Amino acid sequence: MNQEYRILQIDPYLKSFAADIALRMNRYKTHRRRLVEDGQSISSFANGHLYFGFHATEAGWAYREWAPNAQAISLIGDFNEWNPENHRLKRLENGVWELLVTGDLPHGSRVRLKLKANGHTYDRIPLYCKRVVQDPDSNVFDGMIWSPPLPYEWRHEAFLPQRPLYIYECHIGMSGEKEGVSSFLEFADHVLPRIHKLGYTAIQIMAIMEHPYYGSFGYQVSNFFAVSSRFGTPEEFKLLVDRAHSMGIAVIMDLVHSHTVKNTVEGLAEFDGTDYQFCHQGNRGHHPDWHTRLFNYGKPEVQHFLLSNVKYWLTEYRLDGFRFDGVTSMLYHHRGRGVSFDAYHKYFSMNADLEAIAYLQLAAELAKEINPNCMLIAEDMSGMPGMCLPIADGGIGFDYRLGMGLPDLLIKMMRIKDEHWHLGSLWHELTNRRPLEKVIGYTESHDQAIVGDKTLMHWLADQDVYWHMSKGDHHERTERAISLHKLLRFITCTAGGEGYLNFMGNEFGHPEWIDFPREGNGWSYKYARRQWSLADDAGLKYEYLAHFDAAMLSFLKREGLHQEPAQLLYIHESDKIVAFIKGRYTFLFNFHAENSYVHKLEDPSSFQLVFHSAWQQFGGFVDDALNTGLLREDGAVVDRRTAVVLEKVQKGLQYPRENHVFPA
Numbered sequence: 001m002n003q004e005y006r007i008l009q010i011d012p013y014l015k016s017f018a019a020d021i022a023l024r025m026n027r028y029k030t031h032r033r034r035l036v037e038d039g040q041s042i043s044s045f046a047n048g049h050l051y052f053g054f055h056a057t058e059a060g061w062a063y064r065e066w067a068p069n070a071q072a073i074s075l076i077g078d079f080n081e082w083n084p085e086n087h088r089l090k091r092l093e094n095g096v097w098e099l100l101v102t103g104d105l106p107h108g109s110r111v112r113l114k115l116k117a118n119g120h121t122y123d124r125i126p127l128y129c130k131r132v133v134q135d136p137d138s139n140v141f142d143g144m145i146w147s148p149p150l151p152y153e154w155r156h157e158a159f160l161p162q163r164p165l166y167i168y169e170c171h172i173g174m175s176g177e178k179e180g181v182s183s184f185l186e187f188a189d190h191v192l193p194r195i196h197k198l199g200y201t202a203i204q205i206m207a208i209m210e211h212p213y214y215g216s217f218g219y220q221v222s223n224f225f226a227v228s229s230r231f232g233t234p235e236e237f238k239l240l241v242d243r244a245h246s247m248g249i250a251v252i253m254d255l256v257h258s259h260t261v262k263n264t265v266e267g268l269a270e271f272d273g274t275d276y277q278f279c280h281q282g283n284r285g286h287h288p289d290w291h292t293r294l295f296n297y298g299k300p301e302v303q304h305f306l307l308s309n310v311k312y313w314l315t316e317y318r319l320d321g322f323r324f325d326g327v328t329s330m331l332y333h334h335r336g337r338g339v340s341f342d343a344y345h346k347y348f349s350m351n352a353d354l355e356a357i358a359y360l361q362l363a364a365e366l367a368k369e370i371n372p373n374c375m376l377i378a379e380d381m382s383g384m385p386g387m388c389l390p391i392a393d394g395g396i397g398f399d400y401r402l403g404m405g406l407p408d409l410l411i412k413m414m415r416i417k418d419e420h421w422h423l424g425s426l427w428h429e430l431t432n433r434r435p436l437e438k439v440i441g442y443t444e445s446h447d448q449a450i451v452g453d454k455t456l457m458h459w460l461a462d463q464d465v466y467w468h469m470s471k472g473d474h475h476e477r478t479e480r481a482i483s484l485h486k487l488l489r490f491i492t493c494t495a496g497g498e499g500y501l502n503f504m505g506n507e508f509g510h511p512e513w514i515d516f517p518r519e520g521n522g523w524s525y526k527y528a529r530r531q532w533s534l535a536d537d538a539g540l541k542y543e544y545l546a547h548f549d550a551a552m553l554s555f556l557k558r559e560g561l562h563q564e565p566a567q568l569l570y571i572h573e574s575d576k577i578v579a580f581i582k583g584r585y586t587f588l589f590n591f592h593a594e595n596s597y598v599h600k601l602e603d604p605s606s607f608q609l610v611f612h613s614a615w616q617q618f619g620g621f622v623d624d625a626l627n628t629g630l631l632r633e634d635g636a637v638v639d640r641r642t643a644v645v646l647e648k649v650q651k652g653l654q655y656p657r658e659n660h661v662f663p664a
Helices: 012-035 184-198 234-246 300-316 327-331 354-370 405-414 423-431 456-461 476-495 532-536 542-558
Strands: 053-056 060-066 072-077 096-102 110-117 120-124 131-134 141-144 165-171 202-206 223-227 250-255 321-324 375-378 400-402 438-441 499-503 567-572 577-582 585-590 597-600 607-612 635-638 642-648
Touching: 012 300, 012 354, 072 096, 110 141, 131 223, 165 184, 184 234, 184 542, 223 300, 234 250, 250 300, 250 375, 300 354, 321 354, 327 354, 354 375, 405 423, 405 456, 423 476, 423 567, 423 577, 438 476, 456 476, 476 499, 476 542, 476 577, 476 585, 476 642, 532 542, 542 607, 585 597, 585 635, 635 642
Parallel strands: 165 202, 165 499, 202 250, 250 321, 321 375, 375 400, 400 438, 438 499
Antiparallel strands: 053 060, 060 096, 072 110, 110 120, 131 141, 567 577, 577 585, 585 642, 597 635, 607 642
């Protein structure tokens, strides 16, 4: 008899699919038993990085690779003048090859493999290289022996992530203002302090694993164990992590296990001369939209490689979690392409890729074994039931799912006049989540800022964002854009999830999209950077938005409001009002373009105004200290395009609020 899992009580609609839940759980258990014996941890299995690759020994170096189809392998490099005759690997059992090098492999040596398969000889980069570098003249990549004489000394031990999870999504290379690639050290020195000042509790870093094409945003990974050399050395990345921890900021990495680059020299697509060593054969092994290769998650050697990769990043770099990329593509045989997930049966049966789901469960179990405080976020737009429930309950074991429906809705809203916005649909996307499954809410991530799309600020202000952002310029469209920018971010942060995400620079309305160097733009870095000077200029309105973002996070964290569920009071479509309660606080949002309104209060003297989107420090018209006339005998005044927060207090007892000025 199949076990009945708790997920069926959490979501009764799943009872008709109990057999499907049992099937995926049985598949997970089968894979787990195949990898480790009962009672053993998954961590005891995920040690590929400790066996394969380069390892110093008393006599020299041991180097190993898994390449079952190879006929011969030689290690070449500048240490042996690239001679394939000098260092030939010996074939062991199960497709493993080994080389014992007597003497030294100097730190910084460039290396490659000459691998013979199918009667041909190929160049390959060792799969477990910790560093892969690109020649600036030829653009060719080589592996590198990385064994610095002085290992990095960690300064901040036993870091515990803060709650709530307010995530600052960032890309190291484009994090500077210069037209070029920024480094780990520059980010640590100049950007981390900004993030700390704003009040974010975590950074989510893109493009860390080595990738040949810079413009892929890091999503076409070639070398899974190598920190991208564009940004600096492994030690410099460790310094960045250490520095973030010193500021109380957790470090989450974009982990790309959903696909791999199709390059053969740099990547693992045809490492041993076959297309099936790591990936599926034929069409199943190719993603038609991403033009990348797809893993065979049911193969033990692939599970070993990927699970070891999870363990490596958590232990070697002391990361605090992962945002798993492209999870929807992993969950289904159809990759989620062209499917509307509007019925439960679409999550199960022949649609679900049980091998991939089992891998995700194993990865979640492993991450929690290594670090129980590890935070796992799934980029899943389908809303797979149980994605963020414990494995023991029949779930997949992640902590959060990205709330991907809201940004899509906001783009649709941007295409119509705000007087026609349907606030019921907005509220639905803000609060639509599966029972007991947590969501990271966001108005826009890097996806909405890439060339071909627009940032939220650009949608709202269009070209006026370039000409009418001076503080003395009272321009209707930019004033509207600033007001709605604040309202949409505030309602997302307060009602859109148990965590919140913002992409680098969007908090102050960065006016330009992201466009990496490519042939079509003359290989320019002009749009692959962040113009922090706009937010720092006291004469520009970008400063108002930056101040608002910091104040929003400070207020919500200070009052502990992330722990409170949002309870809807009412939505009025014609008046464009959304009102809801969190704890002892009442949130009032007026999206109307022209009209103010009064929120009726039975006893206004038992409330005080504690937050207003139109305070002067945010570029508004309300005196930060006085709030004169906003609380009247009949209730609270909520002006057009503003948000107001009221606190229910003991009658006659008003709490001091330091003139309502928040750190910025």
